[in-house]
Structures are given as C-alpha cells and as structure tokens.
Amino acid sequence: MKILVTGGAGFIGTNVRRELNERGHSVVVFDHQDRRGQLADGEEFFLGDVRDATAVTEAAAHCDGIIHLAAVLGTQETISNPRPSAETNILGSLNVFEAGTQYNLPVVYAGVGNHFMRLQGTGCYTITKSAAEDLARMYNAYRDGGRITIVRPVNAYGPGQSIAAPYGxxxxxxIAPSFACRALTGTDIEVYGDGTQISDCVYVTDVARTFVTALEHNADTGRPTQAPVEVGPLTSVTVNDIAKLVAEEAAKLTGREPVGITHLPMRPGEIPNAVVTSDTSTLQQIGMTAKDFVPLDEGIHHTVRYYAERWLPSWLDSQRVSA
Structure with missing residues (x-):
C-alpha cells in the first residue's frame, strides 16, 4: 500500500516510516516544511499543511491509507498560545478525516495517553487532541467511509528525540532527552512536582509497530477497531524511577557518580499525583501484546547511549569554544 504519513518527518513519524518501509509499503511524507532532504530511498514528499483541506484531499487521493501524526505539541506551551494547537490539532485532523472518508481509506489517528485529563484543567494539546478523537468517533458512527482507528501512545521515547533548551x-x-542531557553533563535531573506521579513511557519502535499494525488491520478488515488502541508498558513506574534509571545509565557511560534529582514546581497544565497509564489489553484488537515491548531499562540504555554518542561530544565542543 501507499501510505500518507502526516508529520512523517518528526520523531515518531521517522520511526513509523521505517516500519512501513520494512513491511514493504510505499511512503508519502506530508509536511508544511520542505523535508525532501530527509527522505529515504523510494519515499515521496508532498508539501502541504494539514490546515489546508485542498492539499490534504489531493494527497489522500493518491494514497491507500493515512497515518495522521501531524500536531502542535506541548503542555505549558499550548496554554500560553492555544490557537496554533486548536487550528492544527482540530481543524487539521478534521481535514484528514474528511479526506480519508471521501476516499474510503483506512486512517490511523494519534491520540494521547492522558486524554482523560482534559476534564481536569490540562493544556490545550490534550484538549485539542481529545476533541479530534470525538470527531473520529463521529465519522466512524455516522459517515459512510469513516474508518478511523484511534491509537493512544503514552510518552514515546527513544534515540533521536529532539532536545529542548538549554541543551537543544x-x-x-x-522527558527522556531532558533527563539524559542533564545526567550526561553531570547536572542534577530536574523533575516537576514530587516525582511520585506516574507517567508511563513506551519505546518509540513499539509505538511505530502499533501504528502500522493498526493501519494494516483496518485495511484488512475494512473497519476501525471498536475501541482506541492504547500503547504502553505492562508495568508502571514513577517519574522519579525514570530519573534514577537515566542517572544510573549516564553514570555507567561517563564514569561519574549518578547525578541527583532536583524537584521544581509543577508547570501549568500538569496535575499533581497524576496517573498516566494505558490499558494494554486493547492491543489485542490488532493482534499485539505489550509483553513483546522493549523493557524500560533496555530502552533507557539505548536512549542514553544514543545521546552520549551522538549529542554529548558536540555539546562539549561547543562549551569549550564558548569558554
């Protein structure tokens, strides 16, 4: 199949494209910035914005399915400036759903693992992504050709995730690059709140496998799953647990003692003592199980090593130059 991947140049999108290619599918990357230089052999590129209904419809007309990942991200960021997330995450998704329904295409939509928090005063990202889920259910229930499978990953992490200030x-x-970069440079890891909140993480290759499997299931059966597919680990841990794992892994790589943990006030849009987990039994709908997912300690090992090898040397060089 030829699969349109909106947001295909992003962190999850790059891994989804790799999974699609490995399974023999053709990939068309849909993005509002020219990302042709990042394409793998055989991939196509469509320059467009999901907010542009005409562009989305034109791209969908030449594909056999859609994995919709494009979104404006951020918790605190979307509170201070909500309009971009509303336009992209709601109206952009509406355009994708309309195009997919018009051509009777299997569509997989990236929901959010903390969807329930929209009732508790969270950020515009969760609100808008959850609103798009409601639209997806409307299309499936009342529109001929509505075939939208909702996949809700918890926090995806792994090698290659973008780094925020002051390191990127x-x-x-x-969470993963923030913790890893601080630990690798010998700086205490900053945790918002007391760290006892549960915010489960899932390795990005498992997220990618789930998206592609959900699309194939939709294509084979001709219909979406009955319930959203939730992607996460079997065992939950706290944010403090994740920070300690990262600190210990960084210590092994640098030869230093593990860094400590500094606790900061919660940011706007974050809820103290929140529990962000997933119902992994929903994976059975597409023939998957979380038992096959990368364990957290193994995933943290690969992730911290990536930043130690690919990011740390250049960051150290930049510090020597600035000094």
Missing part, C-alpha cells in the same frame, strides 16, 4: 533548540521539553 526544541520548543517542547520531553
């Missing part, structure tokens, strides 16, 4: 240029702070 990303505008959105992600």
């Amino acid at each position: 240029s990303s505008k959105v702070r992600k």
